[in-house]
Amino acid sequence: MALSLFYVVTAHEYDDDKPVPIVEQRLMGYALKALHDYPIIDDDTKIGAVDILHHELRGNDNALQIIYRPVAPEESATFWNGDDQRLIRFSAFYEVRVVLMKPEPVKHIPGYVLSVGNYILPTGVMHLASSHSVVRFTPPGGDPIVLPASPARVALDLLGPPGPELPNDHLALHGSRLGGGRLVLRSPLFDTPNNQIVVDPALNDDWDIHVTSTRITARVRDGVNEPSGTTPIFPGIYGISVQVSSEIALPGGLSKTVTSRSNELAFAVTPFVTDNDPVEGVGDPVPVEVAAGTDLLNPALAGQIEVYVDGFAYEQDVSGDPKTFQITDNHHVTIHPHFGSGATGNHPFRLIVRGAEAPPYWIEVA
Structure with a gap:
């Protein structure tokens, strides 16, 4: 999702609770010049050796465009509350776009559709x-x-x-x-x-x-x-x-x-899931077998394999913590379940490879 953000830039400097306009004017000048000199901020924008874009925003195709928006003095007065009516702050107004917001990681997924209608058909051709x-x-x-x-x-x-x-x-x-x-x-x-x-x-x-x-x-x-x-x-x-x-x-x-x-x-x-080993303690490894034909270790599938158990997203990780999984060989996914042998019942196991989900499968705990 893309966002456009709007900002009011102003400066504050006080001496014995009284504004110091000359200092405020200088601070505003520095701010306006900096925003004028760097109208676009991306991964490579630096001032000296300092990266301007926060490290959590870099590497995500963010390029922030800073646009000055002229506002008439009588309109700028509406931005300040009653406490500041004794003095309308010296301000500048900016629009920053586009900020890209990534979706939250998927933690639960719904079921899948088995049939989709097709209602418009050409005739007379293959x-x-x-x-x-x-x-x-x-x-x-x-x-x-x-x-x-x-x-x-x-x-x-x-x-x-x-x-x-x-x-x-x-x-x-x-x-x-x-x-x-x-x-x-x-x-x-x-x-x-x-x-x-x-x-x-x-x-x-x-x-x-x-x-x-x-x-x-x-x-x-x-x-x-x-x-x-x-x-x-x-x-x-x-x-x-x-x-x-x-x-x-x-x-x-x-x-x-x-x-x-x-x-x-x-x-x-x-893929097609065929069998799994018995469940022992919480987090103990449980190999799940996938039918021949799916080469899980092929580099083309790296990062393209998803595992969900009881609707919870499992992370591919070598730590062995609960709610993690590893690809142990060409035909086995080893999970570290968030439940143990005492959690009797049927636990839905969902394997998705490159967007294609295996037929329904359950890990059964007797």
């Missing part, structure tokens, strides 16, 4: 209408639950449940005129033109891609094979579209490849 998957979880003391999710929330669980159940990594796209199309993924993590890669079925048979005119299904894996190598797929939010290439005959026996692409949808690739 078009993606919706993406679908399943969110699979087992509530404490209950049977497994499988909920449909649209937009899709595909879990990186390379093993998944045995057939004929729909796997956790199953992605379905519904639309029109999709025949012969190839999937195109977009992510800021892709070091490619337009941050896009094309999933070639011939190089990625493990994606199990099936295409019809109205539906495309695939199993999202932890990487896309390309002629130049393999691009990893991490949890996060991705854009997906469909690309169709056609050969057009030209005069003289030549041909030209024309590529068309559908609209783009957003979908989430999420």
Whole structure:
């Protein structure tokens, strides 16, 4: 949030409870000259060896613009209360902008939406209408639950449940005129033109891609094979579209490849929590296992992993204090819970990687 602040600058000097105007005039002159000479204050602003911007404000893209605001004498009198009516203070008026206020750190988070409506659809062109998957979880003391999710929330669980159940990594796209199309993924993590890669079925048979005119299904894996190598797929939010290439005959026996692409949808690739060790004392480490496919130690995920337990935000820290966690290996998050084995019940555990949240999971204390 950006703020504009308004200030009244004045000087006070007294001798035996009587103002000393000449000293006040000099002090005001120093202040006015300094604000005139430094109309913008940022991280690099110094007077001598002294940093002007407070250390807690530096490094946050703060650039404070100081603007002098002329005020008529009769208007300035309204700024002073009755105690000062014997003398209207010699004053200057300034506006300071823009001060950036950061939001408070997130301590609790709400649930997530599994379905979003899409009401405007073009016709007559290749078009993606919706993406679908399943969110699979087992509530404490209950049977497994499988909920449909649209937009899709595909879990990186390379093993998944045995057939004929729909796997956790199953992605379905519904639309029109999709025949012969190839999937195109977009992510800021892709070091490619337009941050896009094309999933070639011939190089990625493990994606199990099936295409019809109205539906495309695939199993999202932890990487896309390309002629130049393999691009990893991490949890996060991705854009997906469909690309169709056609050969057009030209005069003289030549041909030209024309590529068309559908609209783009957003979908989430999420981690999948499989198990956890028993809870002992408060703060004792509890490893939580994440399904194969999520490389938690990859540098691309540094600082992008969030953990919440009972709605409380846990901090990634090596101290081992309660309400902290560490990434101990590629598939384990070790938490130091704020409760112990005596806190019987079910404690919601939420893992979010690059904005994509794992399906619901509970740490159960018998």
